[in-house]
Amino acid sequence: MTTTDLLPLFVAAAEAERDVVATLHGPARRARTDRPGQYALDLVADAAVLEILHQAPVRVLSEESGWSGPPDAPITVVVDPVDGSTNCSRDIPYWGISLCALDVDGPLSALVVNTATGEQFSATRGGGARSDGERLHPASTTRLDAAVVAVTGLPRAPCWKQFRALGSAALALCDVAAGRLDAFLDVLEDQHAPWDYLGGLLVCHEAGASLVDVHGRDLVVADPTARRQLLGAATPALLEALRPHAG
Numbered sequence: 001m002t003t004t005d006l007l008p009l010f011v012a013a014a015e016a017e018r019d020v021v022a023t024l025h026g027p028a029r030r031a032r033t034d035r036p037g038q039y040a041l042d043l044v045a046d047a048a049v050l051e052i053l054h055q056a057p058v059r060v061l062s063e064e065s066g067w068s069g070p071p072d073a074p075i076t077v078v079v080d081p082v083d084g085s086t087n088c089s090r091d092i093p094y095w096g097i098s099l100c101a102l103d104v105d106g107p108l109s110a111l112v113v114n115t116a117t118g119e120q121f122s123a124t125r126g127g128g129a130r131s132d133g134e135r136l137h138p139a140s141t142t143r144l145d146a147a148v149v150a151v152t153g154l155p156r157a158p159c160w161k162q163f164r165a166l167g168s169a170a171l172a173l174c175d176v177a178a179g180r181l182d183a184f185l186d187v188l189e190d191q192h193a194p195w196d197y198l199g200g201l202l203v204c205h206e207a208g209a210s211l212v213d214v215h216g217r218d219l220v221v222a223d224p225t226a227r228r229q230l231l232g233a234a235t236p237a238l239l240e241a242l243r244p245h246a247g
Helices: 003-021 040-053 085-089 169-177 194-207 236-245
Strands: 059-062 066-068 076-083 096-103 106-114 119-124 128-131 148-152 162-164 183-186 210-213 230-233
Touching: 003 040, 003 076, 003 096, 003 106, 003 119, 040 059, 040 076, 040 085, 059 194, 076 085, 076 169, 076 194, 096 169, 096 194, 106 169, 106 194, 119 194, 128 194, 148 169, 169 183, 169 194, 169 230, 183 236, 194 210, 194 230, 210 236, 230 236
Parallel strands: 059 076, 148 162, 148 183
Antiparallel strands: 059 066, 076 096, 096 106, 106 119, 119 128, 183 230, 210 230
């Protein structure tokens, strides 16, 4: 498969996720499973998304169901069917789907959709990043005292202008790429798995923003047990200014 094939596949998966979650209301949206942190809506979305992805010759790693598809496929799709499940369960319009295709050279194509608003962020390796067709560009912010930073965890002594805890890493990373946020910081260690950030990683890199692991570990992994502490910023100067405030 090529990037030309992957994006329509991802769009179809995102539409399937949107349609099936739209059928859930009230208590059905807030219902939990026996697995810690998992909502019933996560499983409903996962089933709909997998039905689409399994139509292609790709291996799939999903947050909700693990590995599926042909193990020898040259492309692996890492997917979080609903990133921001708590937001979704409470009708807070900041949640969606994150998909990223990996090949032997790393991230190849990605789509992150805010399902609540319909906004789509897409990226292809070497092809740039876009939101609904418009090329993305990060902010030019270099100073912490001028930065608006998205965080996971409670910062001890904020030194930036403002911060937001938005509840979806995938969307927040795309908002860094789009220049709406200046940076993203995991205050606590190892909060995010590959399905949380790989889509946002490619969008950031193709837009010109930076995303790293605080401890220097490789972010491009298809390992369901891997967890990383993310640090992203619109500019290299802001990234370095944030480093001392991680952890």
